[in-house]
Amino acid sequence: MFPERCSIREKGRDCPMPPEFAISVKSNDGEYMVGVTCDRHKAAFTEKLTLLQKDGKVPQGTINFTGLKPVGTSCIKVDPDELIQL
Known part of the structure; x- marks a missing residue:
């Protein structure tokens, strides 16, 4: 499972985008x-x-971005109040 929002925080506020x-x-x-x-x-x-990486806090290497695709299944029951409207 991935977080519901982007991991960036700007000016003390979480990014609202998925x-x-x-x-x-x-x-x-x-x-x-x-x-x-x-x-x-x-x-x-x-x-x-x-x-x-320069500070040695993250391993040296190639930064990779992998696209995410939403997946839906009929086996997971979701409360309609918890859905995020895009």
Whole structure:
């Protein structure tokens, strides 16, 4: 399961947009998922991850964005009040 919203926080407020991409770092040791983002915040996430890599807080490697697609099934029952309107 992924979060319902983009992982970016601007000016103390969470981004209200749903995630469009899973973000991972591919290194020699493996691939590490670091968050999810909307299309609007891809560049901001890339900048932040690059800085974290320089500081040694995130493994060195290629930053990868994988598109997410919504999937629905009939086996999961959802309360209509919990649905997010886009």
